[in-house]
Amino acid sequence: MSPESRGEFTAVDVIRTKRDGGVLSPGQIDWVLDAYVRGDVAEEQMAALAMVIFFNGMQREETTAWTHAMINSGQRMDFSGLRRNGRRLPTVDKHSTGGVGDKITLSLAPLVAAHGVAVPQLSGRGLGHTGGTLDKLETIPGWQAEVAHRQLVEQLETVGAVVCAAGGDLAPADKKLYxxxxxxxxxxxxxxxxxxxxxxxxxxxADALVLDVKVGSGAFMKTQEAAQELARTMVALGTDAGVHTVALLTEMSTPLGMAVGNACEVQEAVEVLAGGGPADVVELTLALAAEMLQAADIDADPAVALQDGRAMDTWRAMIRAQGGDPDASLPQARHHHTVTATHDGVVTGVDALQIGLASWALGAGRARKEDAVQPGAGVILHVKPGDRVSQGEVLATLHTDTPEALERAARTVESAFTVEQVQSDGEPRANVLLSRVDVKDL
Structure with missing residues (x-):
């Protein structure tokens, strides 16, 4: 009888299988992740396995088994019992791979919920140059990120949308492995x-999931080819788990919107909910909302709910349900500095990574998980690619409570802008949506 048939494995054998180009069985994967969480597989052994996976990859069946083993390391949530007026509420989730100025969840969750869809958004805090949804919402006086499961269910049934911290009992193996x-x-x-x-x-x-896979300098995936591979892999995993999954590839070489920070991004999201806001933020919000509504089998134009006030009403109810005051003034930084154009021309680029790093240096982000963030810190852009500027015109305004950070951040912001002597049609170029991946592309 083989060791596998007896349910006996060793870390060395699992590593060797993958090192030599073999395919890990579901039994091997279940065992190694469970043993790692229990401490029976050493850190250096899991590090070796992660490295051979990095070099040799995994087949679809392996990745599916690996994902389910991580799910099974903790609890699963069940929203199948959600009801409103006797009708079962469909649940749709959204995930972004992270970018600069990505405040889409703030306007998207209440917009979709306004159509009778339950939107449970379990979110996190920022680390490095990309912001965290919870950091942004915590700038609203009184708002609480921690929500007990009972409150989560009640809020989904009454308001329709929840944005809150994810519990540690969801896929704990992932936390240790990450x-x-x-x-x-x-x-x-x-x-x-x-x-x-x-x-x-x-x-x-959730019944369905819409993924926003960012591409570009300010994103984790720098090329469209890599982002496409990641999107296909995630859509396959969702499909194999019985979750309707769609991915949009969206541009992140330029910051999304005009605000990069925490409180300033909340303000921009509220502008979108009020029927305004930057064109690229509105475009992406509506594109993701349309995908989420389609996944929930709801035939509606989400733009209407932005204009008639239903999305804003749901936002206000969502904030109040978690202790926040939607009418309260948001925090503002004590110190400001402007970055101006050194010559006339057309803005042909605004590097998202550099703007994200500047915002982080000003205090909007954290280097370690335990660091605090400044609610009012960040960068406000005044121009986007395609805009014509004159020498001395303000390109961006920097906000911080630590004035000693301004000089370095200003240099970083200056390096982010490319201004050239070219023709412009006067129309900023958003080009947010790049491509779409669904089950037909697998």
């Missing part, structure tokens, strides 16, 4: 990225 990948240069392994994201999303228990 920390290891972070210090072993294996974060970029696409099977491990996809299973990390999808294990938590599938465990959240």
């Amino acid at each position: 920390a290891l990948r972070d210090v072993t240069a294996t974060v970029e392994a696409i099977p491990l990225i996809a299973s990390s994201i999808m294990s938590k999303k599938i465990a959240e228990g």
Whole structure:
């Protein structure tokens, strides 16, 4: 009888199988992740396995088994019993791979919920140059990120949308493995990225999932080819788990919108809910909302709910339900500095990574998970690619409570702008939507 048939494995054998180009069985995958969480597989052994996965990849069946093993390391949420007026509420989740100025969840969740869809958005805090949804919402006086499960269910049934912190009981194996990948240069392994994201999303228990996969300098995936591979892998994982899954590839070489920070991004999201806001933010919000409504079998134009006030009403109810005051003034930084154009021309580029790094340096982000963030810190852009500017015109305004950070951040922002002597038609170029991946593309 083979060791596998007896349910006996060793970490060395699992590593060797993958090192030599073999395919891990579901039994091997279940065992190694369970043993790792229990401490029976050493950190250096899991580091070796992560590295051979980084170099040799995983087949679809392996990635599916890996994802389900991580899901099974914790609890799964079940929203199948959600009801309103005797009708079952469809549940649709959305996930973004992260970018600069990405405040889409703030306007998207109440917009979709305004159509009778339950939107459970279990979100996180920012680390590095990309912002966290919870950091942004916590700038609203009184708002609480921690929501008990009973309140979560009640809020979904009454308001329709919840944005809150994810509990530690969802895919705990992922939390331990991610920390290891972070210090072993294996974060970029696409099977491990996809299973990390999808294990938590599938465990959240929504009927459908819409993915926003960012591409460009300010995104984790720098090329469209890599983003396409990640999107296909995640759509396959969702499909294999019985979750209707669609991915949009969206541009993140230029910051999304005009505000990059925490409180300033909340203000911009509220402008979108009021029927205004930057064109690129509105475009992406509506595109994702349309996908989410289609997944819930609801035939409606989400733009109407932005104009007639239903989305704003749902936003206000969502904020109040979590203790926040939607009418309260948002925090503002004490110190400001403007960056101006050094010559006439047309803005041909605004590098998202540089703007994100500047916002982080000003205090809007954190270097370590335990760091605090400044609610009012950030960068406000005044121009976008395609705009013509004159020498001395303000390109961006920097906000911070630590004035000693201004000089360095200003240099970073200056380097982010490319102004050239070219023709312009006067129309800023958003080009947010790049492509779409669904089950037909697998």
